[in-house]
Amino acid sequence: MIRYETRKDLMTGLAAQVMGELTAVLDQKPHATLAVPGGTTPGPFLQALSEAPLDWARIRVMLTDERFVPESSDRSNTRLLRKTLLVGRAAKATLVPFYKEADAPEDVLGALSEVITEALPLDVCVLGMGADMHTASIFPGADRLQDALAEDAPPLVPMRAPGAPEPRLTLTAPVLATARHLHILIQGDEKAEALDQARAAASPVEAPVRIALDAGARIHWAP
Numbered sequence: 408m409i410r411y412e413t414r415k416d417l418m419t420g421l422a423a424q425v426m427g428e429l430t431a432v433l434d435q436k437p438h439a440t441l442a443v444p445g446g447t448t449p450g451p452f453l454q455a456l457s458e459a460p461l462d463w464a465r466i467r468v469m470l471t472d473e474r475f476v477p478e479s480s481d482r483s484n485t486r487l488l489r490k491t492l493l494v495g496r497a498a499k500a501t502l503v504p505f506y507k508e509a510d511a512p513e514d515v516l517g518a519l520s521e522v523i524t525e526a527l528p529l530d531v532c533v534l535g536m537g538a539d540m541h542t543a544s545i546f547p548g549a550d551r552l553q554d555a556l557a558e559d560a561p562p563l564v565p566m567r568a569p570g571a572p573e574p575r576l577t578l579t580a581p582v583l584a585t586a587r588h589l590h591i592l593i594q595g596d597e598k599a600e601a602l603d604q605a606r607a608a609a610s611p612v613e614a615p616v617r618i619a620l621d622a623g624a625r626i627h628w629a630p
């Protein structure tokens with residue numbers, strides 16, 4: 408685990424690492440795909456990354472997961488992305504959509520899966536984690552947990568869980584675990600304790616963040 412002294416150091420330090428990884432990827436191929444989390448943690452990291460001197464026109468940006476709410480909602484991860492990352496230099500990046508208006512995520516699953524699949528595999532993936540050890544929108548006790556963890560899971564699945572107030576769409580374990588560069592971004596003692604609990608857990612069924620831990624993700628933490 409990389410321990411930063413302050414949350415500011417955490418956000419700028421991770422942004423610098425992601426910038427380095429994206430630079431190396433773009434040296435090797437025409438396009439790079441970056442996946443980032445939503446939620447309450449990553450805002451300052453996304454802001455720091457938006458100023459990185461990268462050839463953003465060659466970068467596709469997607470979320471690791473989305474709450475099934477319109478962008479007008481404060482709970483929209485897409486809204487967070489537009490306000491923090493897709494500004495300044497990074498405004499030239501291509502946003503891979505994770506939401507389309509409909510009654511239920513199942514109604515737009517086919518269309519979204521198509522565009523998301525075209526942008527895979529992930530070159531760089533930054534994941535968040537909840538205190539309940541969920542990552543992306545793969546929650547313990549979720550209705551389609553086993554589907555999302557399966558080796559042959561499709562890239563995207565809808566998810567409903569007791570701890571999630573709205574339905575979700577999430578990237579699945581095979582997509583996350585095969586990202587070329589994989590990071591977990593967390594802060595605070597509660598998350599550090601949850602991570603210890605996940606390390607001790609029997610499997611990703613109990614602690615979905617184990618998908619990333621077992622795949623060798625680098626953990627970035629500050630108090």
Ligand SMILES: O=C1O[C@H](COP(=O)(O)O)[C@@H](O)[C@H](O)[C@H]1O
Nearest residue numbers: 444445446447448535536537543
């Ligand atoms: O609901 C979500 O939760 C996780 C963790 O979010 P945080 O607010 O505890 O930082 C996040 O990684 C995920 O993208 C989001 O949809």
